[in-house]
Amino acid sequence: MDKSILDRDRYWLYNAQIPLSLFLPDTGQATVIPNLDNLVRVDLEINRGLISNIRPVSNRNAPGINLNGGQIWCCFVDVHTHLDKGHIWERTRNLDGTFSGAIASSTEDAERYWNGEDIYHRMSFGLRCSYAYGTQAIRTHLDMRGEKTDESWDVFSALRHEWSGKIELQGVLFGLLDDVMSPLGEKSSDRIATMGGILGGVLFMNPDLDRQLDRLFAMASDRNLDLDLHVDESLDPNSRTLYYVARAALRNNFTGQITCGHCCSLSVQSPDVVKETLDLVKAANIAIVSLPMCNLYLQNRHPGQTPRARGVTLLKEISDRNIPVMVASDNCRDPFFGFGDHDGLEVFQQAVRIAHLDTPYGNWPNAIATTPGEIMNLVNSVAIGVGLPANLILFKGRGFSELLSRPQCDRVVLRQGKPIDTTLPDYAELDDLMR
Numbered sequence: 350m351d352k353s354i355l356d357r358d359r360y361w362l363y364n365a366q367i368p369l370s371l372f373l374p375d376t377g378q379a380t381v382i383p384n385l386d387n388l389v390r391v392d393l394e395i396n397r398g399l400i401s402n403i404r405p406v407s408n409r410n411a412p413g414i415n416l417n418g419g420q421i422w423c424c425f426v427d428v429h430t431h432l433d434k435g436h437i438w439e440r441t442r443n444l445d446g447t448f449s450g451a452i453a454s455s456t457e458d459a460e461r462y463w464n465g466e467d468i469y470h471r472m473s474f475g476l477r478c479s480y481a482y483g484t485q486a487i488r489t490h491l492d493m494r495g496e497k498t499d500e501s502w503d504v505f506s507a508l509r510h511e512w513s514g515k516i517e518l519q520g521v522l523f524g525l526l527d528d529v530m531s532p533l534g535e536k537s538s539d540r541i542a543t544m545g546g547i548l549g550g551v552l553f554m555n556p557d558l559d560r561q562l563d564r565l566f567a568m569a570s571d572r573n574l575d576l577d578l579h580v581d582e583s584l585d586p587n588s589r590t591l592y593y594v595a596r597a598a599l600r601n602n603f604t605g606q607i608t609c610g611h612c613c614s615l616s617v618q619s620p621d622v623v624k625e626t627l628d629l630v631k632a633a634n635i636a637i638v639s640l641p642m643c644n645l646y647l648q649n650r651h652p653g654q655t656p657r658a659r660g661v662t663l664l665k666e667i668s669d670r671n672i673p674v675m676v677a678s679d680n681c682r683d684p685f686f687g688f689g690d691h692d693g694l695e696v697f698q699q700a701v702r703i704a705h706l707d708t709p710y711g712n713w714p715n716a717i718a719t720t721p722g723e724i725m726n727l728v729n730s731v732a733i734g735v736g737l738p739a740n741l742i743l744f745k746g747r748g749f750s751e752l753l754s755r756p757q758c759d760r761v762v763l764r765q766g767k768p769i770d771t772t773l774p775d776y777a778e779l780d781d782l783m784r
């Protein structure tokens with residue numbers, strides 16, 4: 350590929366394959382019939398940072414590159430992360446690999462090591478990985494840390510400014526519900542309301558859950574905040590906090606946007622219970638985000654036993670009801686997930702393999718791009734269509750088998766039509782923080 354052409358203001362990407370579902374409706378692809386993988390073959394022109402033309406493959410008489418059937422995707426949107434915890438693995442591991450072990454280790458790490466500088470360097474490392482892999486927007490949960498909660502939001506605010514135009518950042522106030530609803534939580538909520546933040550929290554079954562949720566919804570409504578909650582991150586079939594959230598949303602006539610993450614217990618509940626919950630989720634207009642890599646890591650872990658139930662939520666059943674459904678990376682190299690590198694393609698690849706999102710692939714590429722783009726309110730910027738910014742990833746992989754069988758390290762990431770440096774940061778940069 351003669352990449353020097355990509356430095357021009359105007360050029361064509363010839364003979365590309367694009368997932369049909371990533372197109373903005375009715376732009377340019379209408380006359381092209383998708384193949385079995387739901388990919389359409391087109392030429393795409395870029396002019397001054399925007400997509401200026403999409404047409405069926407035809408004569409190549411203007412400057413451009415032949416992609417030979419390689420895929421073009423729009424840049425990823427990672428809608429559920431914990432950048433503040435990222436990359437602490439080398440200094441604080443989760444030795445038993447369980448959910449409770451993850452909470453204990455990450456709390457210990459925060460108490461011992463977290464300060465503005467530590468959080469800044471680790472978060473920026475995560476952002477550099479994400480950007481290099483082709484991510485254009487990230488929502489991160491930020492742990493409440495008592496009186497030091499403001500420090501995390503100061504770092505977030507500085508990074509949001511630093512990364513503006515490259516990665517759109519949204520923050521979610523995250524803690525146990527009792528902490529989120531404490532006087533400190535109220536104060537932090539006032540602050541995040543001025544920063545476009547989102548109210549979050551982790552839910553556990555308890556006799557007071559209805560009352561807690563009514564209070565949480567009131568806090569969100571009073572401040573005009575959306576909600577993003579961790580629900581049912583467990584394989585206990587009696588864990589039904591998603592159902593309680595949906596009921597509370599309807600009871601409180603909540604008009605904000607609600608996202609619920611994890612929803613693992615749905616995978617072990619009876620069809621009747623699942624139906625009852627998903628009917629309400631649909632009625633309450635809740636979007637679901639699955640975190641498959643973290644779920645595989647933490648769920649069903651018992652010493653000396655090979656895991657059987659794998660904890661990934663009912664992606665297909667949720668999607669079949671037209672409930673917005675997304676996948677995201679969640680934790681990276683911390684006690685909740687000891688691996689990960691903030692790569693949207695890895696998230697998609699793992700989700701496809703774990704949840705059988707192939708045969709057919711259908712609209713699943715949307716789960717890591719356009720759907721979270723809508724949930725993050727990134728209006729008309731996360732899709733492929735004439736007039737939209739050319740924030741695109743060019744993969745050599747042609748069909749999905751090629752795309753998802755290799756890590757696509759040689760991908761080209763275009764931002765406003767220009768290739769970016771896709772070199773990943775060196776782990777050694779974090780060494781001083783791990784001592």
Ligand SMILES: O=c1cc[nH]c(=O)[nH]1
Pocket residue numbers: 431434551579582643679680685
């Ligand atoms: O960081 C966190 C906290 C709760 N659950 C997760 O998966 N990650």
